[in-house]
Amino acid sequence: MNRRVRLLLTLLLLCLGFAMWQWMRPYDWNPDPQARAKVSFVSIERDESFYWLDIHLKITDPRGHDLEKPVRLVLADGRELEPADTKLEGSALQSIEGVSFRFWLDSENVMGPLRLKLNDGTLLIRQKPEPPQLAPDDVQFHQSNNW
Numbered sequence: 001m002n003r004r005v006r007l008l009l010t011l012l013l014l015c016l017g018f019a020m021w022q023w024m025r026p027y028d029w030n031p032d033p034q035a036r037a038k039v040s041f042v043s044i045e046r047d048e049s050f051y052w053l054d055i056h057l058k059i060t061d062p063r064g065h066d067l068e069k070p071v072r073l074v075l076a077d078g079r080e081l082e083p084a085d086t087k088l089e090g091s092a093l094q095s096i097e098g099v100s101f102r103f104w105l106d107s108e109n110v111m112g113p114l115r116l117k118l119n120d121g122t123l124l125i126r127q128k129p130e131p132p133q134l135a136p137d138d139v140q141f142h143q144s145n146n147w
Helices: 003-024
Strands: 037-047 050-059 072-074 085-090 096-106 114-118 121-126 139-142
Touching (some): 037 121, 050 114
Antiparallel strands (some): 037 050, 037 139, 050 096, 072 114, 085 096, 114 121
16 A cells, blocks of 8 residues: 555544544533433524523433423523423333423523533533624534533
8 A cells, every 4th residue: 555545544544533432422421310311412593692502311310300390501600590491202101211401591691601400410511611603593513511
């Protein structure tokens, strides 16, 4: 094999390895087991000067999600917001396998770290202090809390 082919194969393997690592890594390396769930992914959509934040969770505990306990998004300043919408995933014959929460945020609410309180635990949703860079009507998907 000549030198160029080896270099291209090496670069291809490095790119494939990085892509697999990005795809396979967890949203949070240490999710709170008391939350009974882990974050699958998050999407954020800018709507003029406001944002829609969708948090998609996979239930990890056999006890499932407790529908009686409140769910709150904890903002950087400590204020808590209720979800604007909740969607349950699963079948009527089985337990809830996943749950999604949708939050309506203004531009101040998106600044700083965000945490989700559910069941008896807390999940890290976002850790960066600066607001996300989104054009109006733009949507971003995140598979890591580093956004």
